[in-house]
Amino acid sequence: MAIDEHGLALGSASPAAVRHYDNAIHELLHFRAEVVDEARLALDEDPGFPLGHVLAAYLGLLTTEPDDARAARERFAPFRADLDTSRLPPRERAHVEAVESLLDGDFTTCGALLGRITEEYPRDALALAAGHQIDFFTGDARALRDRIGGALSAWHEDDRHFGNVLGMYAFGLEEAGHYDRSEEVGLRAVELDPRDVWGIHAVVHTYEMQGRFQHGIRYLDDRLDDWSTGTFFNVHNWWHYGLYALEAGDTARALHIYDTVLQGPDRTGTALEMLDAAALLWRLLLEGDDQAERWAALADAWAPxxxxxxxxxxDMHAVMAFAASGRVAEAERLIADRESYLAEDRPGVTNQAMTARVGLPVCRAFVRYVRGEHEEVVDLLYPVRHHVNEFGGSHAQRDVVQRTLLESAxxxxxxxxxxxxxxERLNLRPTSPFNWLKHAEVTEALGDRAAAAAARTRADGLRTSVPGHDR
Structure with a gap:
């Protein structure tokens, strides 16, 4: 019986297939494109390798691209048709069941099934990594923290991927609000594996949530070679750099990042990249900076x-691009299509609930924002503001919804x-210049010009504070 790198038995796989599978898991944990090649090579070596097929299916499903999901279903179907699951070991049978749920659009059941796997097999790196991404896509902060935390004691400092598991845990801690612990764990993860881009990402999120933008800029600058190239995650970490630049008042730097990376010559055109582009431009739009040419190009990219x-x-980010570029009719068509989608009988499809509870109200609000119908924006966003996490993403990503509500208010x-x-914002992140500038706007509207002037002075001081003193 074969054994994988983390000591888990594999019911049926050739030694060469196991070697490529282990390589694939290594690349997956580092968000590198080589994971696709290694997964393919594992199946080339052993076409009946169950976990090889499961891994390939996860790779297609977790891109959040409909075409990739469809291709994953088509590849998995003939393997599944010939498979007698009763002959599989329990762990592999559970993986097949979990990935079938995901193929059916049921993120919730998939996440729960993966959780059961890691209860019994806490060193199953595939179950941890796929489950962690499911928790991210469903915005489940508790699960992001506890799925990894519950397995962590089974891992050890001398494990090659201990740092990667710590990196996942650090992100879960951040999303659950444990910022000091998240920073500690994330820094340790990157110390163990400097190329752990997810661990770097966790630390960057922690600084973002604390308003420590200068600290974040220094952290990314010091590790530029470790995170800026060679992974699926380059663009997203550059997006975080752009957020720091906006907080620092450096719009030119943020737009340079947009033009050279987010929508630069090496862009892949994936939804995961384009949503970062839309989210950056929308923050500028909220402050009255209409990047018309950039919006037009981005809307063209979103259309297909x-x-x-x-x-x-x-969907939210596609609507941003259509509405902000003046293609409101396209935004309205998308909304109408999603309204029809909700009437379809798709039992267990997680995205239907996401769309009904959060997606449609947010999409409608963004169209109304562009139209200047700010009362309607408030009416749409205020009821969802405390459960906007239900359609996925991180606190940093969803902050665009909260900022839109604030601006319309x-x-x-x-x-x-x-x-x-x-x-609320200021007491969570008192070192954020953006929050102080908004405080100035509000206090001035309430007639307190002195408080407004003091808030603007505070914002200016934070933007020019000496590096190293941003705590």
Whole structure:
């Protein structure tokens, strides 16, 4: 019986297939494109290798692209048709069941089944990595923390991938609000494996959530060679750099990142990249900076991606691009299509619930924002603001929804609501210049010019503070 790198038995696989499978898991944990080649080579060596087929299916499903998901279903179907699951070891049988749930669009059941696997097999790196991404795509902060935390004691410092598991745990800690612990664990993860881009990403998120933008810029600058090239995650970490630049008041730097990376010559055109581009430009739009040419090009890129309902979080960013570029009719068509999608009988499809609960209200609100209908934006976003996590993404990504609600509250004259929203932000992140500038706008609207002037001075001071003193 074969054994994988982490000591788990494989019921049926040739030694060469196991070697490529282990390589694939290594590349998966580092978000490198080589995972695809290694997964293919594992199946070339052993076409009946169950976990090889499961891994290939996960790779197609977790891109959040409908075409990739369809191709994954088509590849998996003939293998599944010939498979007698009763002959599989329990762990592999459970993986087949989990990935079938995901193939059917049921993220929730897949995540639960993967959780059961890691209860019994906490060193199953594939179950941990796939489950962690499921938790991310469903916005489940508790599961992001506890899925990894519950397995962590079975891993050891001398494991090659201990740092990667710590990196996942650090991100879960951050999303669950444990910022000091997240920073500690994330820094340790990157110390163990400097190329752990997910661990770097976890630390970057922690600094973002604390408003420590200068610390984040230094951290990314110091590790530029470790995270900026060679992985699926380059663009997203550059997006975080762009957020720091905006917080620092350096719009030119943020747009340079947009033009050279987010929508640069090496872009792949994936939804995961384009949503970062839309999210950066929308933050500028909220501050009255209409990047018309960039929006037009981005809307063109979104057009072939937005036809089919698959992941509501992507829909929001497509609507941003259509609405901000003046193609409101296309945004409205997408919304109408998703309304029809909700009427379809698709039992267990997680995205339907995401679309109904959060996706459609947010999409409608963004169209109304562009139209200047700020009362309607408030009416749509205020009821969902505390459960917007249900359609996935991170706190940093979903902050674009909260900022839109705040801006519409200000523009519609809801000064008291705006005061509450700013107060919430300011007391969570008192070192954020953006929060102090919004505090200035609100206090001025309430007639307190002295407080507004003091808030602007505070924002300016934070942007020019001496590096190393941003705590």
């Amino acid at each position: 991606k937005a036809g089919e309902a698959f992941y509501a979080f992507n 200000i523009r519609s004259g809801h000064a008291d609501l705006a005061r509450v929203l700013v107060s």
